[in-house]
Amino acid sequence: MNDPEHPSPIPPLGEHLTSRTTRDIMLVQQEVLAATRDHLRGQGFVELLPPLTGPVTDPGGRGAKQLDVDFYGHRYKLMTSAILYKQASLRGFPKLFYIAPNVRAEPLETASTGRHLFEFHQIDVEIAGATRDDAMRVAEGLLTHVVAHVLERVPELLSGLGRDPVFFKELLRGGFGSRTHADAVETLRGMGHGQDAGTEIDWEGEAMLSHKADRPFFVTDYPKGSRGFYDREDPENPGLLRNFDLLAHGGYGELVSGSERQADYAAIVTGIRESGENPAKYGWYLKEAREGIPESAGFGMGLQRVLRYLTGMDSLWQVTAYPKLPGVVSA
Amino acid sequence: MNRLHAEGLPERAIRDRARRGRAAVFPPDDSYGRAVIGADVTSTATVDPLDAARLVPPVFMPRRLEKLIDLAREPLFGDVDLRTRVGGFASALPVYVSAFGSTQVGTELALAAGRQAGRLGIPLVVGENVAPTLGYRADSSLLSRLEAYAAELPEGVGGVVVQQSTEDADAEVWNQVHSDPAAAPLLDSGRLGFELKLGQGAKPGLGGMTMVGEDDADRLSDRYDVSGLDPRGGPRLRSSSPGTFTEEILAQQIRFMRNNFPRVRVWVKLPPGRDVGHAARVAWSAGAHAVTVDGAEGGSGWAPSVFLDRVGLPLGECLRRIGAPDGCLLASGRMWEAGRAVVALALGARAVGLGRAALVAVDEDPEHGLVNLVGALELEARLLISALGKYSPDALGGEDVLLPGSAPATAAEPSTVP
Numbered sequence: 184m185n186d187p188e189h190p191s192p193i194p195p196l197g198e199h200l201t202s203r204t205t206r207d208i209m210l211v212q213q214e215v216l217a218a219t220r221d222h223l224r225g226q227g228f229v230e231l232l233p234p235l236t237g238p239v240t241d242p243g244g245r246g247a248k249q250l251d252v253d254f255y256g257h258r259y260k261l262m263t264s265a266i267l268y269k270q271a272s273l274r275g276f277p278k279l280f281y282i283a284p285n286v287r288a289e290p291l292e293t294a295s296t297g298r299h300l301f302e303f304h305q306i307d308v309e310i311a312g313a314t315r316d317d318a319m320r321v322a323e324g325l326l327t328h329v330v331a332h333v334l335e336r337v338p339e340l341l342s343g344l345g346r347d348p349v350f351f352k353e354l355l356r357g358g359f360g361s362r363t364h365a366d367a368v369e370t371l372r373g374m375g376h377g378q379d380a381g382t383e384i385d386w387e388g389e390a391m392l393s394h395k396a397d398r399p400f401f402v403t404d405y406p407k408g409s410r411g412f413y414d415r416e417d418p419e420n421p422g423l424l425r426n427f428d429l430l431a432h433g434g435y436g437e438l439v440s441g442s443e444r445q446a447d448y449a450a451i452v453t454g455i456r457e458s459g460e461n462p463a464k465y466g467w468y469l470k471e472a473r474e475g476i477p478e479s480a481g482f483g484m485g486l487q488r489v490l491r492y493l494t495g496m497d498s499l500w501q502v503t504a505y506p507k508l509p510g511v512v513s514a
Numbered sequence: 515m516n517r518l519h520a521e522g523l524p525e526r527a528i529r530d531r532a533r534r535g536r537a538a539v540f541p542p543d544d545s546y547g548r549a550v551i552g553a554d555v556t557s558t559a560t561v562d563p564l565d566a567a568r569l570v571p572p573v574f575m576p577r578r579l580e581k582l583i584d585l586a587r588e589p590l591f592g593d594v595d596l597r598t599r600v601g602g603f604a605s606a607l608p609v610y611v612s613a614f615g616s617t618q619v620g621t622e623l624a625l626a627a628g629r630q631a632g633r634l635g636i637p638l639v640v641g642e643n644v645a646p647t648l649g650y651r652a653d654s655s656l657l658s659r660l661e662a663y664a665a666e667l668p669e670g671v672g673g674v675v676v677q678q679s680t681e682d683a684d685a686e687v688w689n690q691v692h693s694d695p696a697a698a699p700l701l702d703s704g705r706l707g708f709e710l711k712l713g714q715g716a717k718p719g720l721g722g723m724t725m726v727g728e729d730d731a732d733r734l735s736d737r738y739d740v741s742g743l744d745p746r747g748g749p750r751l752r753s754s755s756p757g758t759f760t761e762e763i764l765a766q767q768i769r770f771m772r773n774n775f776p777r778v779r780v781w782v783k784l785p786p787g788r789d790v791g792h793a794a795r796v797a798w799s800a801g802a803h804a805v806t807v808d809g810a811e812g813g814s815g816w817a818p819s820v821f822l823d824r825v826g827l828p829l830g831e832c833l834r835r836i837g838a839p840d841g842c843l844l845a846s847g848r849m850w851e852a853g854r855a856v857v858a859l860a861l862g863a864r865a866v867g868l869g870r871a872a873l874v875a876v877d878e879d880p881e882h883g884l885v886n887l888v889g890a891l892e893l894e895a896r897l898l899i900s901a902l903g904k905y906s907p908d909a910l911g912g913e914d915v916l917l918p919g920s921a922p923a924t925a926a927e928p929s930t931v932p
Contacts, residue, residue, distance in 0.1 A: 246774045248689035290693050381801065382773040408769025456758055457766035459710070461680050510695060 192498070193506050196514035200504060207340045208494055208502050211333055215489060216282065218332035219306050222325055223280050231272060233265040233281040233307065239465050241266045242411055242458060245383065248288035261286040264483060266413055267468045269309040270444060273477045277311035282486070289509040296386050297498040298436055300487060301507040308441075309481035315425045315443045318480035319401055322429055322439045323359050325484065326399060330354055333493055346495040350433065353398035359429070361401040367392055383409045384428075389436035396432035403427045412454030414442040427482075435492045441482025448472045537744035539818045540751075562809065562848075563830030566918035567857045575903030591900035596892060598907055600865045601804025601842050602779035603673035603705060606635035607892055608859060608907045611884070612808075612846045612867035613641030613677050613709075613783075625662045626876040630884035632666035639675040639709055639781075639806075639867070656687065657696055664700055674700055675707035675781050679722065680757030692775055701777055707803070708778050710767055712793070713756050713785025715808035715847050716817040718826035721754035723816045751816075756785075761796050768800035779803040781844075786810045786826040791835040798841035805839075806867065807832045809847030830917075833861040850887070852894030860910040 199205055220230060236252050241264040243249075250261040265283050272279055283305050293299035306325070310317060330351050333341065338348065362370075364384070371378040371388045378388045383405065392402075404423045407416055414424040426442030445451050451472050455462045462469060490502040500506035507513055519525065531538040581589040598608045611631040614624050624640075631638040640659050660674050678687045688708050691697050700706040713719065731740045731750045739753045764782070771780045782797040783806040784790055794805045809829025810822075827835070829847040836843060845858040846867030855866040868875075868888070875883035899907065902914045 246689055246692045248686055248693045288689075288693050291695065291698060379772065379776070381769050382776065385776065406769070408766045409773045453763070456763050458770050459678075459680070459767045461755070461757070510693070 191511045193513045218329045222328040228278045233283040246290045263287045271471045273311040281307040283307045291510040294508045300499050304486040305483035307483045311477040311479045313480040344494045363404045390434045394434040401427050412458045415445045431492045439484045443480045446476045446478045535745050562828035568916045570916045571901045578903040581905045591896040594896040594899045595906045604671045608865040610637040612869035613639040623876045626880040627872050628659045628663040632663040635671035637673045673705035675709045677709040677711045679711040709781035711783045717821040718785035721756035724752050725749040726752045765800040790832045804842040806844040811847030852891045856898045859907045860914040
């Protein structure tokens with residue numbers, strides 16, 4: 184079934200699954216997953232399998248809608264991200280990761296960004312007692328390891344897909360740079376892009392910054408009001424969050440989003456109100472927070488975004504076996 | 515036959531409470547869904563400075579001279595240009611239709627009001643709790659209100675503003691609308707707005723309240739407080755929390771809206787609280803496209819009688835406390851004709867909201883009632899504004915109004931005549 188107003192760029196599923204390109208990308212994907220597990224386990228992380236549903240999920244941002252599930256008469260949500268469960272798991276598993284499937288009904292206009300899917304996966308990492316810098320170093324180490332592993336193990340797949348290894352030369356030298364959100368806003372305005380200083384960097388702005396770079400780089404200190412309530416406000420710079428994004432070079436934009444987490448109960452409740460929500464629905468999480476959630480930092484790395492970056496595909500639907508774009512009816 | 519009499523006490527009201535208990539805190543059940551509860555219906559205590567204000571035209575009119583030069587003829591009331599911008603939308607008139615709640619009185623007539631507001635090219639606010647209590651796609655729900663409006667809306671004017679209050683956030687009203695294909699034409703043409711509701715005029719400090727039957731009560735009880743009132747049975751009261759706000763919470767919520775919905779206009783509805791001026795400034799400085807202030811004048815929701823009589827600032831006092839607005843200020847509360855409306859515009863409002871009057875109008879004539887009511891208001895507004903020697907609502911100012919208790923103006927108006 185095709186909606187004439189939203190024509191699908193996705194071929195019929197059978198055709199997609201049997202194409203040479205899809206097969207090669209899935210072979211790259213399994214190398215990414217193997218390298219991720221190998222690298223994180225080698226650093227003492229434990230892999231857990233994430234929950235799929237719960238009474239609440241990550242409220243997220245940028246207008247993505249949550250999906251309801253009828254749990255025996257109770258309204259549950261499909262996970263937009265399992266961030267709240269990651270925090271709750273830290274007392275038993277101080278260094279943990281998921282390869283987590285997530286579902287987000289993103290706004291319709293994201294169907295054509297090449298960077299959004301309705302169903303996607305995150306490499307979701309959380310570290311008890313860690314600072315933002317610790318989490319940034321883990322993200323940098325993980326991405327560098329994954330890229331190096333793929334280049335070493337399946338170079339013929341990348342070249343078959345048209346990706347020249349030279350693209351990753353600067354990345355492999357290490358030392359990802361870092362700039363603040365305020366600095367990024369100033370750069371974008373200097374380039375004639377009207378970026379709002381109080382919001383996340385928009386997709387066009389991310390692509391512009393990303394095109395200027397020769398290796399991935401961090402953007403830190405996003406303003407309060409641009410992220411979920413679980414990002415910790417900087418006590419020394421009120422109004423700024425102790426968080427970061429890792430943006431790819433080459434126009435691919437955000438690969439990773441992370442932060443130091445808010446662990447203080449009263450600050451969490453206040454943060455929930457500041458994001459316009461009723462704390463009542465976060466019952467189980469607030470009970471955990473009241474009893475004491477460890478301080479932590481962590482991040483989510485978009486698996487499909489990393490794959491697109493590795494393979495040079497135009498759109499995320501090309502790097503997933505069962506693609507679903509926001510608002511586009513497909514298999 | 516009662517034996518006891520209590521001189522000097524409202525004996526009937528006391529006996530009513532003795533019979534009906536907690537139910538007597540509210541207007542009688544049988545008026546629910548039929549009466550448009552409001553200050554003019556039940557309040558005896560509200561004295562609104564707007565009611566006693568007079569519009570005071572000057573003799574000398576430099577603005578009329580400007581218009582004369584512009585037109586090369588003497589201007590008339592038909593030359594008043596009422597087009598304006600209301601909360602980020604172009605509007606044919608300095609008028610919008612305020613939200614009706616999820617009470618029956620609202621839902622039955624809301625579609626008719628929406629269609630006519632669209633025809634008029636003026637913004638429409640769709641009320642809180644419509645989605646959570648009535649279902650997102652049920653008849654008369656949020657979506658059908660939105661579609662009814664958009665179907666008749668001329669190009670380039672108007673806009674729909676969807677309210678969400680704290681408890682609606684559970685139903686993700688804004689996210690639903692934002693990703694619904696039916697809303698895409700409004701979103702793409704910059705004519706979709708979201709209104710953060712901090713409270714309302716009829717019951718400042720309280721959240722939404724409706725009366726619900728037994729079936730609905732069971733369905734809603736996991737998300738709302740639902741309690742029986744009359745010891746003898748009958749409909750039950752569904753209550754929402756108004757939500758907790760501080761300066762920081764309001765500012766952050768507005769920033770969050772702007773971050774999450776960058777193409778949507780952000781409106782903030784304030785109750786007539788004593789710090790309304792401060793709250794309005796916080797909202798504008800955080801980036802709200804409009805601040806709506808709802809005077810303590812009633813509404814189509816269900817309010818305890820004591821709130822209608824004794825709680826909240828009248829609209830005129832709200833406008834006085836806000837003073838010269840830092841952004842687009844919208845005023846609602848007992849608006850229906852241009853006298854009160856033009857005074858509100860002169861005291862700083864960019865536009866006025868028709869609430870209960872719009873409902874009564876479509877109740878009188880579902881096809882043309884609101885169009886006719888607004889037509890009358892429009893003519894009156896032209897007459898009044900031109901009489902003040904001005905030809906657009908933006909030109910109105912405090913000098914055009916004599917408020918009760920204020921000394922007559924002595925300062926001479928600027929004039930070229932010695």
